[in-house]
Amino acid sequence: MTNIRDLARVAGVSVSTVSRVLNDHPYVADDKRQAVQQAILELGYIRNQTAVHLARGRTKTIGVVLPYVDHPYYSAILQGIARRAFDAEYRFLMWQTNYEEERERLALQALSQREVEGLIVVSHALAPEEFLKFEDYGRIVFCENHPNVSTVYVDHYAGFRSGLEELIRLGHEKIGICLSREHSVNSIARKKAYFDLVPDARQEWIDTPALTVEDGARIASRWLASNERPTALLIASDYVASGVYMTLRKAGIRVPEDISLIGFDGHPLSAVMELTTISIPCEEIGGEAFRLVTESDKTERIILPFELVSRKTTSVRTNV
Amino acid sequence: MTNIRDLARVAGVSVSTVSRVLNDHPYVADDKRQAVQQAILELGYIRNQTAVHLARGRTKTIGVVLPYVDHPYYSAILQGIARRAFDAEYRFLMWQTNYEEERERLALQALSQREVEGLIVVSHALAPEEFLKFEDYGRIVFCENHPNVSTVYVDHYAGFRSGLEELIRLGHEKIGICLSREHSVNSIARKKAYFDLVPDARQEWIDTPALTVEDGARIASRWLASNERPTALLIASDYVASGVYMTLRKAGIRVPEDISLIGFDGHPLSAVMELTTISIPCEEIGGEAFRLVTESDKTERIILPFELVSRKTTSVRTNV
């Protein structure tokens, strides 16, 4: 492997000059610059990035912590991060955690070991404080609403509220909700909105987990089997909502005549399924998180908007 | 930043001994080991991974080249890679390319610069030969069928054949297909299967691109507007097939009475949509590709199985 010193020898210059040529620094005479470039071609020299990282003391790499990749919400955020990272000539390492704390800790370890310069925590199991212990090693940006941290998020309380208000406006009183996980910050906010706004809110009308289409099918089956059925469901993911929708239709239930459904995320799927949904800018969450983690030097909180998109799975309550 | 030499000084040993302790080498006396561990705690020492990478001459990192993350096929493969990489204590860098050659070249550059030890090329725009030029720098594994390369793939010719045979068996003669991209290896294989097996195969019944649900909606609209309609569609992705399905149903077309649909991938969505599909083990593709790129030392070709899963979007042709 030829290195910068070989280059210097062949070109008849010092290593500093070679480095200057490599990095397009000024103050290099044309003839020497050409001699170096000639040597590079002759020896087939290729820069060792690892050495550059060590010498510069930075890796131009960030870490991304998320539970699953094969889930549209997370992959959309990841897409946003990837896009922005590419433009900024940054790389990113991903920790796909399944919400296992041990895996999240590995990402923190990488941060402290200076393998990554910052961390985007899309969703996590570990307490936020555990993350903040590592703040000295690099910026940590969350995609969930925690106090006193840099974060890019959507106000899920308000988002759920808008969905619930819509259902109430349509005359629904027996409303159920489906939450992705039991105890996440988002779920807590959403649950609060539920109990704040729905007079007849009931613990047994909260279904969880709601992450996959299969969860949707399960939720629909449960609904079918229950003797006191909500007339409307606000579901934390379009994917899950699609599962619910299809399973109910299969069972002969008419949507929205028999039950109203509202999804969440605004995934393209919701459009072809004509699902009413609360749309959020997932890619932008990722992009902004990347911007914060690389550019910002103070704690920043970015709240991105949501939008209730009414389509064909919601209507005025007709039955009891 | 305290380093290994500070540690040596404080512990009263040499740097070699410190390194031995850090790496659990044998041949370190207990008292010295403890002295080093004590020093580590005292000084709050944290290993610099970049230095380790440089010294060891390896990064335990591989690169992944794929066009999009927010697409279920790719994210499922990525999930497989991520899972396996975690177990092997490997990291991976991702190049999300949008099929832009320039972006793919950046991944190759990273390989040559020893930033990554190998490359998994899930799908690509650049000619395979362009990749193979870089084989000296590390193993390159494809997830598509190219000659003379390490690859993990599904036989898409056979896969499409099985779908087409099923449709023919059901009495369909006017069969259309939807391909993800015009000129990918997979599409070429699939197109060949189409022309080999379907007597009335027509160029105008090949629809492309077919990557997103929106593509599905577009394809369905085209079908609705055409005057000579295929009675069956074999679609290269469940996502797209879902889009087709929902859009046709919206328009009052009965599936499978008026048209049979077969999807591809075996995505969970196909189950709740009751879509007939050709199921392939996406996660396993990723996992095996990871295994090859890190463990194998010769060119290996792994062909993974597919399976036709008959559900409710296919039936005997009833109309003309």
Added chain:
DNA sequence: GTAAAGTATGAAACGCGTTTCATCGCAAGA
């Protein structure tokens, strides 16, 4: 009892690019 084998440890080299600091030539300003 002596050779062979194993245990323990440190100095120094190594991987490799970047950056600081000193130096020197030469041109512009006084």
Added chain:
DNA sequence: TCTTGCGATGAAACGCGTTTCATACTTTAC
């Protein structure tokens, strides 16, 4: 003519952990 000052360049230090090699002391083995 003398002083600034900029342009150009190299030596050496730096970032930091790993590994090789030599050395020296203990144990086993015969």
